[in-house]
Amino acid sequence: MQKLVAVIALVVIGVSFGVLALLRVREAKEFRRPHPVQTYGGTNYVVQLTEVVVGKTETGCVLIVYLRLENPNPYDVTLSRNWFVLMDHAKDYYLPSTTGTQTELIQLPANGILDREMLSFTVADDTFAGAVALLVGREYMVLLKDEEPFKAQLRNGEFRSFQRRHW
């Protein structure tokens, strides 16, 4: 009898872990879903979120978004970094940083792919208290974070990365 209970318990734990793992894999797949979008001029390109990194610095919080950009056109496409506007639950808007390694223009080669394009935002401390979305094309927003508040207390210089919307 004891053995049966132990086996049942193990099976229940195993199934629970399996279901949880499946849900998380599904969540990650949903997060990485490709989004066919358009520039303001009407040119098609494809955006895929790959990862978000959230961190704490002296001036507030930093959100780094990694994107995979694909150009299906037989000609070069130039995107302005400032088209990628971040919006939080309080309708605060943030523009990405255009200093250092991040140039103001993103050049997408003809039929080419940029595997890891980085957008960096310096945001207010309360930005992660709710949903956060990113404008990736003309009138097209992608959810970076769900409505659950981000509860982790990060120290200065501490960063965490996620490949899903729930963080």
Add this chain to the structure above:
Amino acid sequence: MWKTIKFYTVSAIILALGGACLYLYYFGGRQTVIRRVVDAPAVVREIQQLSELVTVRYSIQKVVGLEEDKVPFGSEKILLLVQGNVLGGVDLSLLSTNDVQVSADGVVTARLPQPKVMHVYLDEKQTRVWDRSKTWWTPWEPYDPELEQKARLAALEAIQAAAVQMGILSNAQDNAENTVRKLLHTGGVESVRFVNAGNGVALAP
């Protein structure tokens, strides 16, 4: 008669030479004053030649940690000790003729572009991995080969934020004003006044 003429001629020549020497002694040493005409487009061109002027460098050391959530379970952590350099300055190529005004008395009033962080980079010799680990109960999860690179990029953001917090922008602005002032003084401008873009002072062309 001939002797008298000779005497007067020689005396006249000696007097003329003496007079010339006295004139040169008193007035010859003075430099000719050239008044340069300062016009706004010339000043703008002169300043624009400085282009992206880096005026200050901050060197900052930080400890940066990055924890990466794995799919479906577990996480991987890296701790970096980084030293980075932040260069601040002003992009003077953005200066336009509307930003410079020259008054009738030769005083130049200029509105420089906003200072900005020009470049952030890590000092590779002083940057090293302090610690790297992953959750013990997910041994099947492979180490992410890009985690260190991600941590370095995050560190750049942290270092830039620290430099801004420490006042690199105001420092860059002050140094840029001093540099431009010196440049214009060399070009003959006696007085230079700077106004900030955000203080509401209008510069009429």
